[in-house]
Amino acid sequence: MPRHEPGRFDDLLSEADVERLVCSTAIRYPAFRLVRQGRQLDVGDYTGTVSWRPPFTSTADVRRVLAEWEAGATIVLQALHVNWHPLAVFCRLLEDALGHAVQVNAYYTPRGSQGFAVHHDTHDVLVLQVAGEKRWLLYDPLLELPLKHQRYSSTLGEHGEPTDDLVLRAGDTLYLPRGWLHQAETSATDSLHLTIGITPYTWIDAAKGALSECENELSLRRGVDTGGADGLAGLLAEKLDPERVEHRRRRRFLDSRRPIREDGLSQLRALERLDTETLLERRETVIADLEQRADGLALVFEGREVRFPAHAEAELEACFEREGAFRASELPGDLDDEGRLVLVRRLVREGFLRAISG
Template structure:
């Protein structure tokens, strides 16, 4: 798991599922490779089957699944066991008790759980990003690159039937297959909510490393292949709910609302107070930054950066912060959303290490940077 780079993995997924980047495709503003001209969900129902190569990312995410299952004290609401479309009562397969004051202790009951999964039930872990750091970093990276609110659920089964009938979801989704094989049938008519899939629907067996894009409102059916299988579903809402707010305002005024400009929506997202999970207390109080320190932007959505004659105006988590224009390249690196170690930041930034250290401490104390490790 040591080599897992969540930002790079998210970038590979989105590039693979988006429209192919041609010679005229825009380059990444931070100097990265050309980007796809269309990202999910606009690219529709798309399947990516990667060429053979290292499986570090898949292994790291799968390890996160097993870690979440073994973690005592996780919220009971993070787990569901579904069989034939119905949820099995938690008292059968989960034990909970209150101890140590008001602390709720939960633990899975392996015997019942194993039996249920073997006969075709599906174990669902909701918001896996809250239970494992690797999954959390991937979720954050996807949010920054898609300008979206995202969450990650996990599905584990060992049967050859489906716990869910043909259905559609009210959010866009990316499917990441981690273990075993699973059959996906997806109506290629985006927005089709029919209970009967179209004859030319996508019908594929997903294997580890493969990923699939399923736009919201698209009918699909998922079934096992008789072997242990694990996949992640990244649910996401592009630009959070800004589009819905704009439409609702138009309806209230009785006038049709035009599609909001993406640049305007990105700036509005920067006004949201939502913060990533993470703390900078030790670094903020001591100012210590060493080779193990990992630094990332603290807001859940990308900051909005504007250049003025006096320097930079950075809008993040609803606040405007004025910074020296010499910080432009460093902020461009951090505002991509990935976590950088102190040596990586020193190597890629154009600031002297002493000035960079001062900026990192300022960012930690003012809660727009997260410094951990």
């Protein structure tokens, strides 16, 4: 989508941010790497060791990184959804909207250069052009909907003529479906762009999940030389019911979301001052489900099940569903003030709620 709006994405990651990270923070591989003309440079050519006990290895050698960038190498900042807070929050909110895992890398390419040759990605991609401009050539897929391990290789054949030839400028966005071949190069300006990867949950994943649930079936634990697996087809058909598939997909998604708590330490101190009139809010970076259990409720998020008794159901559901700030005293239900404080303090400690200062 063309916008030509310089600065539109600077709150996520700016050129100044990249320069600071690379030139003054002792960033270490694999948080960054250098590539040129489709080839990854040897890590030892641009990193060194910072003396400490134990030493910091594979740390950016600023002089060599700058020399390689000036010579045409692209600086790749990797897994920014893990180690750069603005993009961690952005990706989590996008995950909440899409229901799929999201990742992000940044590519800072000097003018007149190319980082990667023609290739495809094994996930859907959103490109956000942060600064400068970049020319993109797009080609029809050679392998439709590749899986994660099915990376691009020249053995797939020769690509055809470009289906699109376009230039992204600051503020522009581009969507690349999984498997579409592409390459990009800079012109007379340096270029910084983000690639937001959206990982699909495929029927291969669903089938693997269904099989993993069958491990308690004795017939499937026998060796294949003992005969057929009795009832396997019917068992798999049952476990591949759309509702069960969606439940497994959702649970795997929830279990794999890491905590994002920029105020985790200060929230522990806020517990000391928390009372029924303290303003609270649901943490925006938490994606969770509230599930019924035989003895109460379970809040499922970040790889955990946090259990609560049935008599706190009304208050817990209100905390789960609330939008905006609220106070424990405002919650519906039959808990007294002490019970409400026990509930919200636990939710703050677990990282589901946060106390609002001021």
